[in-house]
Amino acid sequence: MKAQLGRSALWRINLLVTLFFSAVALLCMAVLLRQASYDVARELKAAQTVVEYLKEVARNDPASLESQLTASLRHVRVHWLNGQTAPVADDDALDIWLGERLYPAAKQFSAPLHLADGRDVLISVDPQDEIDEVWDSLTQLLVLFGLALVLSLLVIRWAVGSGLRVLNELIGGLRQVSQGQLQVRLPLHSLHESKQLAEHFNQMVSTLEHVQADNRELTQALLALQEHERKHLALALHDDMGQYLSGIRAQLLLLRSMTQQNPAIATTLRGLEVNCQHMQESFRGLIRDLYPVVLERLQLGEAIELLVQQWQQTQGIACDLRMGSQLPLMDSAQQAHLYRLLQEALTNVARHSGASQVRVRLHRRGQRLALVVSDNGSGGAHNLRPGIGLRSMGERARCLGGQLRLRTRPGSGWLLRLSMPVS
Template identity: 60%
Template sequence: MSALWRINLLVTLFFVLVGTASLALLLRQAGQDVRRELVAAEAVVEYLREAALRDPSALQPHLTSNLRHVKVNRPDQPTAEPTPGPLQRWLADWLYPMAETDGQTLRLADGSRVRISVDPRDEVDEIRDSLKQLLALFGIALGLSLLAIRWAVRCGLRVLDELLGALQQVSRGDLQARLPLHSTAESRHLAGHFNQMASSLGRVKAENAELTRALLALQERERRQLAQALHDDLGQYLAGIRAQLFLLRSVTGQLPVVNRTALALESNCQHLQDGFRALVRDLYPVMLERLELAEAIRLLGQQWQQTHGIACHMQLAEDLPPISGEAKAHLYRLLQEALTNVVRHAEASEVRVRLRAGGRRLRLVVRDDGRGAERLDGGGIGLRSMRERARCLGGELRLLTRPGAGLVLSLSLPVEGLGS
């Protein structure tokens, strides 16, 4: 049951209770008043009976027709009287139960017969009219009250409906939702607080996005600096050591021990150099500064396929729009994280990567043939990182999966926000 119907029901019950109490008080007071008047009318009836017995002419019609609460009936001259209804009979029994219905029949000196009795019909009619007026008044008051309540509640429910709609917008991430200002002070107060809350949430969201963007940019700068340091310093030292070992091997090839030592040093340096190259590649893809995005992604797929033994098929468009260094880094890292998730969770044997531009948008799709999943929960750090990178680029990241059908990652980005 809605709030409006509950309020209407409560108000109706209240009016019924008040009306019932008022009717009971009215009947109680009317009963007392009518009994006092009809007791006095009984004295008049006794007087008329005595007068009629002494002088029949005392009951002339022009003398008795205007008497209140007294009925003079001549059986020899029957008259048509209206039949009282159930309400009138009940009121008569309630107001004056001791009243005689027809009275005692008197035989007068002139041979005629007459019945003189107390008649409560006038009082019954008055009380009946008062009851009808009271019921009509309560009905009108109830109707006006229900209309006023309906109008007031409708206004309040309209505000609640607007609030519910705005809250649903906020729950969907639309923090631009605002409530209009109404005429009532309470609704203005509510709308003001909600609008202030939505503005604060929007401001906090923007600040968090800016902070996240700054943190990601700082992380990329730190990785770049570390990668450059490893590449320029330690990498050069390792290359020099390896060159010296080649020289040592060339001049001491006749000594077996020295030759074996040189071979071991050369192998260790090779492994160390390969490890540093992988570390540099993971920390920061140096090739992004020298290659276009499509070439860098193709090289990433080849290295990933060689490392993990999973087939990686690339479909990369050559006519990509100009992309800034920061956007390239985000796209590269997002794809790198997607491929890492394939290795960790998908149990796939094949991955397809497609990158193309069209309709003023750039689209990246990564599809694997792994085990898939029933549903996607919030995800771990990797998935959250990909979503945050997509949001920083102003794009939309979608994940589709089905048990046994693998997982599809789809990223759609506006071209306008990717330029240098």
Template identity: 55%
Template sequence: MSALWRINLWVCGFFAVVTCACMVLLLHQAMADVERELQSAEAVVQYLSETAERDPVSLQPRLTASLRHVRVRWLAPGEAARVPSEDGMDAWLGRQLFASQRQHPRVLDLQDGRRVSIAVDPRDEIDEVWDSLQQLLSLCALALALSLLTIRWAVRRGMGLLDELLRALQQVCSGQLNVRLRSEGLPEARQLALHFNRMTSTLEQARTDNTRLTQTLLAVQEQERTHLAQTLHDDLGQYLAGIRAQACLLRLVSDQPETLARTVGLLEDHCEHLQQGFRTLVHDLYPVALQHLPMAEAFAMLVGQWQASHGINCQLRVSAHLPALCAGDKAHLYRVLQEALTNIARHADASCVRVRLHYGGTRLRLLVRDNGCGAQPPQRPGVGLHSMFERARCLGGELKIISQPGAGWALALNMPLEAS
């Protein structure tokens, strides 16, 4: 069932209840009014009866024909006085409003030989009440018709807006994010169009950003693979080739102690460089220290290596007791700090960095702040910032980055922990 039919049913039900209540009130008031009218009519019947008994001539048909609420009927000789039976709505309404005993006529045998029946006649009152009921029903029917037409017009107008919104949503579901609604019509329609257009603009921008980030991630992935291949081929491969050549040379200089000692020394140097290269490569791929060291020591090692590599003073403060985190959370937290330090080295032009890892209650907080040049936060974060926000989301925490020109750069990660 459509919304229009449901509204029509509710309105019809409301009008039916109101009409019934008005009819009950009208009938109740009519009964009180009829009671007073019938008392007056009974007094008139009593007066006419007494007058006719004293002076039959005074009871003339032309005088009694126009009496209201009183019926005077002249009877033929031998005719019995009876209450005429009536059917229909008038009779039913009369039975509801008038007492049945008041409808019994009073028959008089006059001195001049005539017979007359005098009784209370409620038909005028019935007609008045029935006319009032008909007027009430007509007025309610007219009001109901006008209400239904108004509701149909309003709902049709609103349904037109909903149909347009539905078509626009279907286009959005099919991937057409450039659809926009017209900002015209009622204030509600303009507000709906404004928010819908903002939503589609945001979705379109988000899709554009996701496409750009995906392309950037693919490019970074190719750069990492290229760097890994170059490192393995140009650096480690050359050392392996040199070790192989020197190992072959050992066979030829076995009888030359000095040359043999020099060749062995070169082999040791090459092996050491090869080992350092492998360690650097492995550390770039994954921080192995997280698997073997506590989080505080892993952070201290990262800060120490970064400070030695870039020559920037970095102060680290860690709470005495840190909670135990799973390997995934430790890796995310480590990468957030690593990316923050990388951004400082690239863009901040800072001389001092303060890092604090604080645990209190049920929250773990990572704070990173420098004294660099600072800058306005970008409207669209790059891969590094985007990765930090995604890692914060994976941790279930909230990441805030505050940066102002000349006021340095600050990062705050607030991570909730389950109460143990």
């Protein structure tokens, strides 16, 4: 693409220069032909006097027109007709065309002259020498302009080449920046303007890189703080309120066993027990949303299996989970980010996809761990504006040092793929 841009710009410049040289060459040729027509007319007017003199001499002495005497005459030709009515023209088309413009044929020929010895001769003005001189001048002019054009194109190619190279490097750098690759830098050239352009571009990209790094650090810090607060709140609720609810429910069971003789009290206690059970289930769901407490007690694979099982029961959507037998060891922050990313992906499927089946794949391939979530839902436009959920998953993927990719097509569902490095 960059080479094509350079060729296109250089081709346009060469075309404009060639058209300019062609226009100037045509103008110079027109001026030269116009001036040549005046010069030829003046030369041949003088030659016409010689023709009249030769005619007078031929009438008096035909022998004076022998070829050895007339062959070296300039601008005058002697044609012995030998029964012909006009001389046979042996000039090519270009000479005829140029001769007509310089000195029309009607002025060249007059009536044949009948000599005393019985022969017929035609003595006329001959512009061929002048035509040859004009052709030589035109050829020299064209050669001069051709050499000038070639030299100009070579100089332009040399002069513009460095500028186009800088332009191509700038376009390539901007393309990489638009793709999020802020590590690109332009090389510094000897030309002052090119050097300034590269320095400003590198400074701009460096500033963007620093700003992006600061934003990433701030986002990671906010996510870490959020996870820490959620973890603290979830553990506090789980350890304190959860135990209280479990104790209340156990006491209700004990009271109901002690009041079997009074149906009204037993019914009331049974209702309290059901309400307490519902509150406990809602409480567990709230804790799960706040922080995956199961990661404190279970391995990552077991926690993901429990998450998928509970999500499947809650949403009523079939979910096919397949994991590798050996998942890599990760610290608690990485486990939390991966768990929450999968949780957010399943939540988006339940809310937006309209799917009836979901597949989850978690496998290690070499030094990378791949998480793939796909569904058979309605899909959507690939360039749709990401919401909070997608942005949150993207930030978690960056916290894991990985890349998050989304693929979709209307009627073909969504496919989410996370690829992250592991040790």
